[in-house]
Amino acid sequence: MQVGDMVLVKGNFQVRSAPEVMWPECYGQVGVIVDLLHAKSTLPLANIMVLGSIDQFYLDELEVVNASR
Secondary structure, rough: OOOOOOOEOOOOOHHOOOOOOOOOOOOOOEEEEEEEEOOOEEEEEEEEEOOEEEEEEEEEEEEEEOOOO
8 A cells, every 4th residue: 555545444343343433434435545654653554535534544444446556
């Protein structure tokens, strides 16, 4: 994955079933990677623009739909 890739926010079982989930409506939506944070952090995170907002998701919650060229 790299900046500019279109991704499907698929979530994961632990996050989807957690009662404190703030973004349940974003699961199943397509977004764009605007920043990869794993180079700046030890966690594999990315900033994704989805539904008009930018939020952080773990890379294992995402699936590449269309890789930028």
